[in-house]
Amino acid sequence: MKTKITDFTRRKFMRSLGVGVVVVASSAFAAGGRKRGGGTTIELTDEQKDTLFFIFQEEKVARDVYMTLGKIYTQETTFANIQISEQEHILSAQVLCERYGIDTSSVNLSLDENYVGQFELHSMQELYNQCIELGQVSLLEALKVGRLIEVTDIEDLDKAAEGMPSDVVNTYENLKNGSLSHLDAFEKAIARAS
Secondary structure (H helix, E strand, O other): OHHHHHHHHHHHHHHHHOOOOOOOOOOOOOOEEEEEEEOEEEOOOOOHHHHHHHHHHHHHHHHHHHHHHHHHHHOOOHHHHHHHHHHHHHHHHHHHHHOOOOOOOOOOOOOOOOOOOOOOHHHHHHHHHHHHHHOOHHHHHHHHHHHHHHHHHHHHHHHOOOOOHHHHHHHHHHHHHHHHHHHHHHHHHHHHHO
């Protein structure tokens, strides 16, 4: 079952947002590996590569949602503060993708408004659109969207780390710690807005 983690995660997150149908995108990546120590190459499975690419895209969804909601709710600085951190998360995930031969060039990471909210994977586009639709209802709902993104990200990072090489696990742990901090910030902002 090649895309077990990505399919499961997308369906779960989309269900929590009220989206009934998820189009599962399959991806094909060039084989790649990373040399460790004495020259042995660590090869990732296609599923592991798909997972790396999914985490990379998921970090972009978070950043782009926070950028967009931050423009709507300019008085709430939580979005602006966290979007900066999400940019760092994207870059960390991109480094892993490149290290393991996963092409990320089709994903435009520009902060230009023309590229924010644009995704290669249809399921990620739907996810972004649903987050924005819900977040536009009110500031409180926007903050709840942020909380949901971070909770989902934490769960996905835990699952994605299973069976991965130590450099991936370490990066995912760092990303997870950042997401825990973001979750705390959203919880505090929700308490203020309630």
